[in-house]
Amino acid sequence: MAFKGPLQPQPFTIETPEQVLDDMKTLIRLGRLAPITYEGTYPEAGLGISDEWTKNARETWLSNFDWRAHEKRINASPNWKVDVTDDDGTIYHVHFIGVFSHEANAVPLVLLHGWPGSIMEFLDIIPILQQSKYPSFHIIAPSLPGYGWTSGPPPHVNLTVSGMARIVDKLVTGLGFRDYVVQGGDIGSHVARIIGSRAQNCRAVHINMFVTRGEPPTKPPLSPADQERVRKTQEFMKTGYGYGIQQGTRPSTVGQVLSSNPIALLAWIGEKVLAWTDSTPTLDTILAMVTLYWVTSSASTSLYPYRALAADDPPPYIPINKPLGYSIFPKEILSFPAGWLAYNTKLVFVREHQKGGHFAALECPNELAQDIITFVSTLPKFEKSAYAAL
Numbered sequence: 001m002a003f004k005g006p007l008q009p010q011p012f013t014i015e016t017p018e019q020v021l022d023d024m025k026t027l028i029r030l031g032r033l034a035p036i037t038y039e040g041t042y043p044e045a046g047l048g049i050s051d052e053w054t055k056n057a058r059e060t061w062l063s064n065f066d067w068r069a070h071e072k073r074i075n076a077s078p079n080w081k082v083d084v085t086d087d088d089g090t091i092y093h094v095h096f097i098g099v100f101s102h103e104a105n106a107v108p109l110v111l112l113h114g115w116p117g118s119i120m121e122f123l124d125i126i127p128i129l130q131q132s133k134y135p136s137f138h139i140i141a142p143s144l145p146g147y148g149w150t151s152g153p154p155p156h157v158n159l160t161v162s163g164m165a166r167i168v169d170k171l172v173t174g175l176g177f178r179d180y181v182v183q184g185g186d187i188g189s190h191v192a193r194i195i196g197s198r199a200q201n202c203r204a205v206h207i208n209m210f211v212t213r214g215e216p217p218t219k220p221p222l223s224p225a226d227q228e229r230v231r232k233t234q235e236f237m238k239t240g241y242g243y244g245i246q247q248g249t250r251p252s253t254v255g256q257v258l259s260s261n262p263i264a265l266l267a268w269i270g271e272k273v274l275a276w277t278d279s280t281p282t283l284d285t286i287l288a289m290v291t292l293y294w295v296t297s298s299a300s301t302s303l304y305p306y307r308a309l310a311a312d313d314p315p316p317y318i319p320i321n322k323p324l325g326y327s328i329f330p331k332e333i334l335s336f337p338a339g340w341l342a343y344n345t346k347l348v349f350v351r352e353h354q355k356g357g358h359f360a361a362l363e364c365p366n367e368l369a370q371d372i373i374t375f376v377s378t379l380p381k382f383e384k385s386a387y388a389a390l
Helices: 018-030 051-063 065-073 127-130 159-175 187-198 224-238 241-249 252-256 264-276 282-296 304-308 365-388
Strands: 077-083 089-099 106-111 139-144 179-186 204-205 320-327 347-352
Touching: 018 051, 018 264, 018 282, 051 264, 051 282, 077 159, 089 127, 089 159, 089 264, 106 127, 106 159, 106 187, 106 365, 127 139, 127 204, 127 365, 139 159, 159 304, 179 187, 179 365, 187 204, 187 304, 187 320, 204 365, 241 252, 241 304, 252 264, 252 304, 264 282, 320 365, 347 365
Parallel strands: 106 139, 106 179, 179 204, 204 320, 320 347
Antiparallel strands: 077 089, 089 139
């Protein structure tokens, strides 16, 4: 691939040092499980991770888990690394999966993960998007700053979600791409909305999670389905968002705990994956998600976006004048009505699904891919109408 911008990334191979894996296994083996409790015995009560699940997951992690197989799967796609310099001079060593089309009119598509996700979420959806011809895509899936194999901010830098968006835009435009489309879930959805609002070279935005603080100034009527969606989201904020408050207000403390032992990280992330998905991923998949955070030492460096979100970054109803698409999955933990998202934006595509949860690209790659393809294929219609109105 000949990159046309000033950034010239180098091919990158993921290969965890054997010592890191040996040390991880030692810590798993020596790590002490919590005593059996009422709370851990009845997971259906919604009181946290099951004692039995944690015990079984630990045993599988020790005896029947192959991280090298997951590395091989990630490396099956072209991986790259490049230095991106922020406005303050800070250099971020950015990792991304980059799969590029030979078609002259291919659309640059940026896929953004969140927490506790990673680029592993996109391993099934990327081949589906590659098969699309009308439109065809250049696919860029970066590890966000502080996640996976992308370096985080240095201790003296107060990086925000807006800063993440700026770095992603610098990466994509630095590679030579213009008029790109950005897609995101979880924290990636916040980053995508900021990019759509502020980045000149962003063409359109698609998200599969939308959350805000309170109703828009002009609230549209709510359908029964919308009312239920708001009710479930509000219930989650009361009973399921304790982790987010803690990560947003005491990230250093949480980071120390999660970095202390793999079993602590397993319980913290595993509980979220089990609770937030419609169909439960395999234990092997969950262990891979947790192992990625452990071997990259990103348990603590991935928490800073919650501090920014607690301070309303991005703002609740950030304006977006680019075409905006919204895919709604029924078990998404944070899912406000499309009519609220339409406030102060150019919402042109909404599709509701009958299955799927928070990790849409992981759970429903075909459905999300088709939404992206359909959304992007309709963009010329909306862009022509906007041009005609000038």
